[in-house]
Amino acid sequence: MSKTLVAYFSASGVTARVAKELAEAAGAELYEIKPQVPYTKADLNWMDKKSRSSVEMSDKGSRPALADRDADVAACDAILLGFPIWWGVAPTIVNSFLESYDFSGKKIVLFATSGGSGFGRTVDCLKPSVAANATIVEGKLLNGHQSAAGLKAWVETVL
Numbered sequence: 001m002s003k004t005l006v007a008y009f010s011a012s013g014v015t016a017r018v019a020k021e022l023a024e025a026a027g028a029e030l031y032e033i034k035p036q037v038p039y040t041k042a043d044l045n046w047m048d049k050k051s052r053s054s055v056e057m058s059d060k061g062s063r064p065a066l067a068d069r070d071a072d073v074a075a076c077d078a079i080l081l082g083f084p085i086w087w088g089v090a091p092t093i094v095n096s097f098l099e100s101y102d103f104s105g106k107k108i109v110l111f112a113t114s115g116g117s118g119f120g121r122t123v124d125c126l127k128p129s130v131a132a133n134a135t136i137v138e139g140k141l142l143n144g145h146q147s148a149a150g151l152k153a154w155v156e157t158v159l
Contacts, residue, residue: 002077004028004159009083009093011039011053015113018142019082022111025151028080029072033097036065046086053086060125062092066100073101078159080139082111088120098129108136109158113143 006028008019016032023030043052056062073079081097083090090112098108108130112119119138127136139158142151 002159003075004078004080004155005031005071005073005076006080006082007031007033007071007073007097008081009033009091009097011044011084011091015082015084018111018113018146021146021148022080022082022142022151022155025148026080026155028155029076031071033071033083033093034067035093036067053091056092057087057089060092063096063099064093066093066096069100071097071101073103073106076106078107078109079103080109080111080155082113082142085112085114085117085119085122085141088117089122089125094126095129098126102131103134104131106130106134107159108134109139110137111139111142114141 004026006019006023008015010016020030045051046054048054056064083094110122118141123136123138130136140154
């Protein structure tokens with residue numbers, strides 16, 4: 001297996017837990033995508049049209065600033081990229097991450113957590129943020145507890 005990075009964005013901790021389990025099962029490096037300004041509970045109130053997350057998700061050009069650009073993407077052949085599903089797609093901070101690195105020739109496999117929806121148009125919304133010769137594919141929703149053996153088997157099939 002090639003060198004793999006598990007990069008993830010987690011606003012509430014759910015995706016972080018899954019990403020840590022996935023990195024351990026895959027023997028991969030782990031990197032947290034952090035916003036420069038952390039999200040508060042009020043920011044995540046999807047019922048408030050003026051909340052930060054609602055405003056960002058309403059603007060497809062929104063690119064929240066990242067806290068750092070320390071992911072060792074260059075050293076990896078594959079990236080398992082995780083996030084919660086917001087409004088049927090990845091949060092726009094995932095686009096910020098993808099636009100901050102050169103993913104030329106890399107394979108990016110998505111994984112997500114969701115309270116109710118699937119990947120929707122996520123791949124289509126993320127493709128413009130990576131180099132044309134990068135491969136980005138829909139992976140799997142990883143809700144609930146995942147066994148280490150199950151995660152390892154999934155990683156072996158997608159990489």
